[in-house]
Amino acid sequence: MPDEADPADDRVPAVVTLGAAAGRGRLPAPAPRPDARDVVLAALSRRGAVSRAELVRETGLAASTVSTVVGELLAAGLAVDMPGRTVPATGARGGRPATLLALHRSAGVAVGVDLGKRHVRVAVADLAHVLLAEGSRPLPADWPAAEGIAVVADLVEVLLRRAGVPRDQVIGVGMGIPGPVRATGELGDSTILPGWVGVQAAAAVAAALDLPVHVDNDANLGALGEWTWGAARGSGEVAYLKIATGIGAGLLLDGRPYTGIGGTAGEIGHIVVDPSGPVCRCGNRGCLEVVAGGDAVLAALRLTHGELGLREVVALARRGDHGCRRVLADSGRSIGEAVAVLCNLLNPGLVVVGGELGAADDLLLPSLRESLARSAVRSAAQDVAVVPAALGERAEVLGALALAVRCGAPLTADGARAGAPSA
Ligand SMILES: [Zn+2]
Numbered sequence: 001m002p003d004e005a006d007p008a009d010d011r012v013p014a015v016v017t018l019g020a021a022a023g024r025g026r027l028p029a030p031a032p033r034p035d036a037r038d039v040v041l042a043a044l045s046r047r048g049a050v051s052r053a054e055l056v057r058e059t060g061l062a063a064s065t066v067s068t069v070v071g072e073l074l075a076a077g078l079a080v081d082m083p084g085r086t087v088p089a090t091g092a093r094g095g096r097p098a099t100l101l102a103l104h105r106s107a108g109v110a111v112g113v114d115l116g117k118r119h120v121r122v123a124v125a126d127l128a129h130v131l132l133a134e135g136s137r138p139l140p141a142d143w144p145a146a147e148g149i150a151v152v153a154d155l156v157e158v159l160l161r162r163a164g165v166p167r168d169q170v171i172g173v174g175m176g177i178p179g180p181v182r183a184t185g186e187l188g189d190s191t192i193l194p195g196w197v198g199v200q201a202a203a204a205v206a207a208a209l210d211l212p213v214h215v216d217n218d219a220n221l222g223a224l225g226e227w228t229w230g231a232a233r234g235s236g237e238v239a240y241l242k243i244a245t246g247i248g249a250g251l252l253l254d255g256r257p258y259t260g261i262g263g264t265a266g267e268i269g270h271i272v273v274d275p276s277g278p279v280c281r282c283g284n285r286g287c288l289e290v291v292a293g294g295d296a297v298l299a300a301l302r303l304t305h306g307e308l309g310l311r312e313v314v315a316l317a318r319r320g321d322h323g324c325r326r327v328l329a330d331s332g333r334s335i336g337e338a339v340a341v342l343c344n345l346l347n348p349g350l351v352v353v354g355g356e357l358g359a360a361d362d363l364l365l366p367s368l369r370e371s372l373a374r375s376a377v378r379s380a381a382q383d384v385a386v387v388p389a390a391l392g393e394r395a396e397v398l399g400a401l402a403l404a405v406r407c408g409a410p411l412t413a414d415g416a417r418a419g420a421p422s423a
Pocket residue numbers: 269270280281282283284287289
């Protein structure tokens with residue numbers, strides 16, 4: 001693990017492989033009538049390592065077509081068999097386990113960036129979905145966009161060097177930002193990054209990196225990360241909650257990311273839970289975020305505990321500090337009330353709780369579940385399982401990586417991008 005990586009993440013495997021569910025979800029509109037080779041390349045890129053039978057299912061192509069294309073890709077060195085990576089044979093006849101196939105490193109790498117209020121985290125992986133480098137850096141509070149972009153550019157550079165990847169091998173960058181990202185790529189005004197409102201985030205970072213950049217809301221990417229690699233693998237109706245300084249939700253409905261018409265869907269942090277509560281940065285009173293978010297947790301402890309960080313609060317609570325345990329339980333209770341609203345509206349089967357405070361799952365989730373059960377329609381409460389995130393603080397950066405893989409096209413042997421329109 002690189003020296004900049006977070007030691008708290010050691011429960012997460014360094015190598016992540018895409019699960020069986022990874023093929024679905026909203027993708028960029030495909031080029032009209034792409035040829036079979038491009039379809040197979042794109043499916044391999046999305047799935048990481050996959051059996052030939054899965055590839056047939058995934059692409060919808062005839063088995064003979066897939067077999068021909070795979071033969072060509074293997075001969076060109078663009079795809080490789082992964083000895084030791086197999087899936088059990090399926091079907092009545094059984095047979096030998098199937099060896100998995102993946103794209104060769106020369107097909108390119110993807111970069112994921114998670115930009116937070118106080119940190120930036122970057123991960124680099126190849127299209128076999130093997131993580132090559134990962135690191136993070138702290139950011140000062142309320143930094144201007146230009147400063148954040150410079151830190152992102154530098155960390156991407158450092159990690160590409162560490163991974164031994166030349167820049168022209170990068171097929172794309174996915175980036176998560178805390179705030180609603182409008183279809184224009186502009187950040188909505190409920191972002192917790194005041195220096196970024198109105199900034200065309202994708203274009204600004206693309207200019208600094210000289211690479212194609214795709215931007216989405218960080219909670220949406222957390223949902224995509226958990227759905228692709230973590231606790232929500234293969235689930236149809238999922239809400240991922242990112243509970244940190246801000247509180248946001250990423251939604252997947254029928255296995256597809258749901259962002260709403262303007263990118264604002266899932267702004268659960270601005271559901272009012274206390275109409276006479278403190279004024280929120282959105283101008284309303286008593287929003288969930290201002291009552292139960294990271295700043296509220298720290299403020300509630302300031303008189304007795306002085307200046308703490310969220311991680312310290314979680315660590316102290318784990319060691320039995322009564323004040324910290326109480327504040328986290330209160331936070332969980334308020335979040336449960338807002339999640340009840342979400343459950344009444346969308347009837348999800350799964351709520352995955354992540355973010356810095358989500359890491360305190362054993363302290364936060366009992367009270368969250370309790371108030372959810374009390375406040376939601378009984379059937380909606382009975383249908384939903386509330387589980388901790390599996391990817392920890394890496395959910396967003398891994399989701400950003402998944403976004404980059406989905407939006408980019410693998411490099412072919414002649415250096416051209418697969419599926420690129422011909423001149
Ligand atoms: Zn608000």
